[in-house]
Amino acid sequence: MSKTKVIVGLGSCGLAAGAAKTYDALDKIKTADNLDFELAKTSCIGMCFREPLVEIKDESGSYIYGEVTPDRADEIIEKHIKQFSPIHDYVVQSDVFEARDNAFYEGQVKIALRNCGYMDPENIEEYETRDGYKAIKKIIDNKMSPEDVIQEVLDSGIRGRGGGGFPTGLKWRFAKNSEASQKYVICNADEGDPGAFMDRSILEGDPHSVLEGMLICGYAIEANAAYIYCRAEYPLAIKRLNIAIKQATEKGYLGKNIFGANGFDFEIFIKEGAGAFVCGEETALIASIEGERGMPRRRPPFPAEKGLWKSPTNINNVETFANVPWIIYQGASSYNRYGTEKSKGTKVFALTGTINNGGLVEVPMGMTIKDVIFKLGGGIKDDKKFKAVQLGGPSGGCIPEHLSETIVDFDSVNATGAIMGSGGMVVMDESTCVVDIARFFLDFTQKESCGKCTFCRIGTKRMLEILTRITEGEGKDGDIEALEDLSHQIKDSSLCGLGQTAPNPVLTTIKYFKDEYEAHIRDKKCPALTCKKLLSYKVIEDKCTGCTVCAKACPVDAISGERKELHHIDMSICTSCGLCFTKCNFDAIEVY
Amino acid sequence: MRIQRVISKKGQRAENEPVDLSHLDNLISKYKNKKGNLIPLLQGTQEIFGYIPHEAFNKIAEETGLKRSDMFGVATFYAQFRLMPVGKHIIKMCHGTACHVLNVTAVTESLLDYLEIKDGETTSDKLFTLEAVACVGCCSLAPVMMIGEETYGKLNPKEALKIVKGIKRNETLENKS
Numbered sequence A: 001m002s003k004t005k006v007i008v009g010l011g012s013c014g015l016a017a018g019a020a021k022t023y024d025a026l027d028k029i030k031t032a033d034n035l036d037f038e039l040a041k042t043s044c045i046g047m048c049f050r051e052p053l054v055e056i057k058d059e060s061g062s063y064i065y066g067e068v069t070p071d072r073a074d075e076i077i078e079k080h081i082k083q084f085s086p087i088h089d090y091v092v093q094s095d096v097f098e099a100r101d102n103a104f105y106e107g108q109v110k111i112a113l114r115n116c117g118y119m120d121p122e123n124i125e126e127y128e129t130r131d132g133y134k135a136i137k138k139i140i141d142n143k144m145s146p147e148d149v150i151q152e153v154l155d156s157g158i159r160g161r162g163g164g165g166f167p168t169g170l171k172w173r174f175a176k177n178s179e180a181s182q183k184y185v186i187c188n189a190d191e192g193d194p195g196a197f198m199d200r201s202i203l204e205g206d207p208h209s210v211l212e213g214m215l216i217c218g219y220a221i222e223a224n225a226a227y228i229y230c231r232a233e234y235p236l237a238i239k240r241l242n243i244a245i246k247q248a249t250e251k252g253y254l255g256k257n258i259f260g261a262n263g264f265d266f267e268i269f270i271k272e273g274a275g276a277f278v279c280g281e282e283t284a285l286i287a288s289i290e291g292e293r294g295m296p297r298r299r300p301p302f303p304a305e306k307g308l309w310k311s312p313t314n315i316n317n318v319e320t321f322a323n324v325p326w327i328i329y330q331g332a333s334s335y336n337r338y339g340t341e342k343s344k345g346t347k348v349f350a351l352t353g354t355i356n357n358g359g360l361v362e363v364p365m366g367m368t369i370k371d372v373i374f375k376l377g378g379g380i381k382d383d384k385k386f387k388a389v390q391l392g393g394p395s396g397g398c399i400p401e402h403l404s405e406t407i408v409d410f411d412s413v414n415a416t417g418a419i420m421g422s423g424g425m426v427v428m429d430e431s432t433c434v435v436d437i438a439r440f441f442l443d444f445t446q447k448e449s450c451g452k453c454t455f456c457r458i459g460t461k462r463m464l465e466i467l468t469r470i471t472e473g474e475g476k477d478g479d480i481e482a483l484e485d486l487s488h489q490i491k492d493s494s495l496c497g498l499g500q501t502a503p504n505p506v507l508t509t510i511k512y513f514k515d516e517y518e519a520h521i522r523d524k525k526c527p528a529l530t531c532k533k534l535l536s537y538k539v540i541e542d543k544c545t546g547c548t549v550c551a552k553a554c555p556v557d558a559i560s561g562e563r564k565e566l567h568h569i570d571m572s573i574c575t576s577c578g579l580c581f582t583k584c585n586f587d588a589i590e591v592y
Numbered sequence B: 001m002r003i004q005r006v007i008s009k010k011g012q013r014a015e016n017e018p019v020d021l022s023h024l025d026n027l028i029s030k031y032k033n034k035k036g037n038l039i040p041l042l043q044g045t046q047e048i049f050g051y052i053p054h055e056a057f058n059k060i061a062e063e064t065g066l067k068r069s070d071m072f073g074v075a076t077f078y079a080q081f082r083l084m085p086v087g088k089h090i091i092k093m094c095h096g097t098a099c100h101v102l103n104v105t106a107v108t109e110s111l112l113d114y115l116e117i118k119d120g121e122t123t124s125d126k127l128f129t130l131e132a133v134a135c136v137g138c139c140s141l142a143p144v145m146m147i148g149e150e151t152y153g154k155l156n157p158k159e160a161l162k163i164v165k166g167i168k169r170n171e172t173l174e175n176k177s
């Protein structure tokens, strides 16, 4: 009989929810009561909506407890460990009985996330026991040539997970065919799309699989040095990568003459990004590693010919690399049996926004968006009405409810005007204003534009100005047409993907929600009740206590009323700043 | 969202605290002859001082041969670099998509109102700087803010105020004892 294991999820999301305190509490009870279980650490298993998570693995099976505060931890140890009676009410997922969130895992296929949440990311031995570094061993043992490796990756059908969807095997072949004495591998861990966090989760939960993927790539394209370009906002990911690199070097997976193969050298360095979205673009990323401003440059030459320090370079995304060892070890045919004709394998999505089960899911390509949101994601919060889902971040678009049968693969998503992007799915309900969302993204791209291309630099600014006007009730006839016209000009005349895709959020929202734009422009109304300047306020009679807080807060003295008496808002003076609404302690202000 | 950068003008630095540039010596000797050293040098400098003091540009330029214009160009390009001193606690408000959809704006406004500063500014007691940043990667806990290394999720204006007030109270207690 193996020892009972108590495993605490210590990813960024778990830590933010207080998992460190839970771990300490468990450690304390274990020592104080001299209990015989093994206390272990892991990273995020994807159920971020139930953090902090604690898994108990005993001889009967696995029980994942959700929302484990230190107090609950006490209770769980008392009942489950000491009395062998699991508390079913707190269990969110289990292979022993039908726990309340078991549906979250049904339909998921974990390849890129195969180890996340199932092992201690700071322990290389655990990775090894889960088939870690066996793919590279297989390559060496079976004497696979670089070309064999590339062919296998090509046969798997995997396309880049960083947004572009370019076939990974093909990219490797270009880099392989470039003759040079020095080549580089780069892992793009800049994860700039606000609303996506799968790369962070993989780096924190399974750094070795990314390292092994890079190592295999290095073998295939004959490179011996590599960089991971990681956002500085991900300190935990950087820390775990450093640990992983050190361990892999000590074990001889990195360094010189790997596996005794003469001349197979590979070194990996970490570069911290400095906070610029455009540096996710590959040529800008290279400029940034070289220590310059991260400005994209013209392609060709592609990085595969002239990349980092003018040497041939292959850049892939974190999730792409994490898939590679699995593909090589299990074989291309194991991978390409998942997915659709042109999009093979699985894709990780980050579910966020007004969804019940916010977290990470990995599904085979071809599942419908509806199933992802309702079956796995548990539907919309507070039983509100599903309105749209934003896919692809600032480069993507909004897919409305009536298209929710769209399947997730590169081409089907593109057909809606959105893009798959890195896989951020921000779910929006009826209380989210799509015009405001369009403005939000334009605000982002306008600030992040590097400034090189005129249309991207100035065009996005003009678009933002129009959108801001619309959301503030200053919209005019012709604004929608002006936005469309600018959008096409920006798309046509920008050098890099940032500008070429920046208008997408605006174009898709105009396409699917034109009436909402018109309500803002013509009726000066925001149907979702989001755009402050377009709202009216009134006091709810039976909630108002006459505390005078709103009247004091009102900057234009639009609120009248004596102490302890009903207050009144004069809409002819009101500037719709919303201060009364935020200040009221009794929820006595109604917005309409 | 990009950090609202407050660019320092010469001689305007608060309190004109002298900067001890000798702290930079180790950093410079570590990176002096490395390829692509400009960003690590600036990151290291910021690590030491919390921002990049004007004098540091001069010293690095003199000792490494990097051009001041290149350094300044890089420092103003990336959101990470600060050219002004910051408060003891940096509050990073996430203004990523998920947090935006769940109304982080209301949370930010209530903090700015309480701290009596604007986005990107530092309180007069030098305790807090508040910056809007892009996604910090905890979107499923939106709205999110980071103070130092600590991340706080599922915020609302009241909750956020409580956290900041708590930090402030601790600081006052520490000062007294």
Ligand SMILES: Cc1cc2nc3c(=O)[nH]c(=O)nc-3n(C[C@H](O)[C@H](O)[C@H](O)COP(=O)(O)O)c2cc1C
Pocket: A159, A160, A161, A162, A163, A164, A165, A166, A168, A188, A189, A190, A191, A192, A193, A277, A278, A279, A280, A281, A282, A283, A315, A316, A317, A318, A320, A422, A496, A497, A498
């Ligand atoms: C503005 C812009 C931002 C990008 N940001 C990222 C990013 O954060 N992470 C990423 O992996 N790819 C990003 N990309 C895509 C990369 O340029 C590149 O295509 C990708 O890293 C290639 O890896 P893959 O083939 O594995 O997808 C971005 C592209 C553009 C135009």
Ligand code: FES
Pocket: A194, A195, A196, B094, B095, B096, B097, B098, B099, B100, B134, B135, B136, B137, B138, B139, B140, B142, B143, B144
């Ligand atoms: S959008 Fe705020 S953490 Fe991602």
